Amino acid sequence: MRLVVVLVGLVCLPVFLLAAPAVQLDFSAAKNRVDRNKKGNTAKEGWIYKVDVGNRSFRDFSALEFKYRIWISSENRVGNRRKESSRVVTGSQKIEDFANATRISFATKRIALQQVEKVERKKIGGKNKPGNKQKSRIIVTRDTQKLDGLAIDVFHQGKKIAQWRYGSKAK
Numbered sequence: 093m094r095l096v097v098v099l100v101g102l103v104c105l106p107v108f109l110l111a112a113p114a115v116q117l118d119f120s121a122a123k124n125r126v127d128r129n130k131k132g133n134t135a136k137e138g139w140i141y142k143v144d145v146g147n148r149s150f151r152d153f154s155a156l157e158f159k160y161r162i163w164i165s166s167e168n169r170v171g172n173r174r175k176e177s178s179r180v181v182t183g184s185q186k187i188e189d190f191a192n193a194t195r196i197s198f199a200t201k202r203i204a205l206q207q208v209e210k211v212e213r214k215k216i217g218g219k220n221k222p223g224n225k226q227k228s229r230i231i232v233t234r235d236t237q238k239l240d241g242l243a244i245d246v247f248h249q250g251k252k253i254a255q256w257r258y259g260s261k262a263k
Contacts, residue, residue: 117246119244123141125139134207137206138203139239140200141199141200141239141258142199143200144197150192151192155188159247160185160200163180164238165237167234167235169235178261185198200242205239208233209232211231211232212230214230242259243258
């Protein structure tokens with residue numbers, strides 16, 4: 093009886109593997125700053141993600157679409173107060189031919205980020221009387237933005253075949 097089960101299993105195994113081939117894509121990504129302009133206390137930067145994908149699926153693909161989402165977090169600090177927010181930028185990249193055992197690379201669209209740091213001296217207290225020094229306080233204002241994550245969904249003929257997440261905030 094066991095021999096029959098093993099033989100049936102061995103006969104059906106190649107049919108099963110042909111019916112549902114697994115998709116194996118190897119992903120890697122890196123953040124790259126493409127430009128930077130600094131004027132006064134404001135720095136504006138352009139960033140991209142460079143994505144590399146390898147096909148180890150033992151099959152060729154045509155007409156793949158890589159849809160991505162990029163998370164950007166903003167932090168605003170005024171003195172001891174802090175406010176955080178985030179936003180998502182979306183995009184897609186189409187690849188016509190992706191042969192087995194090959195690698196492709198693409199870059200996401202350019203993301204503009206801004207960093208502002210301002211130091212102000214504010215006077216505190218009442219009117220300045222002769223002989224009294226008016227007190228002042230230094231208030232530092234920082235407004236920073238940064239890339240927090242990348243999520244990629246891969247579609248073949250309208251069907252989602254793979255997904256990949258990179259970074260702490262990618263969902």
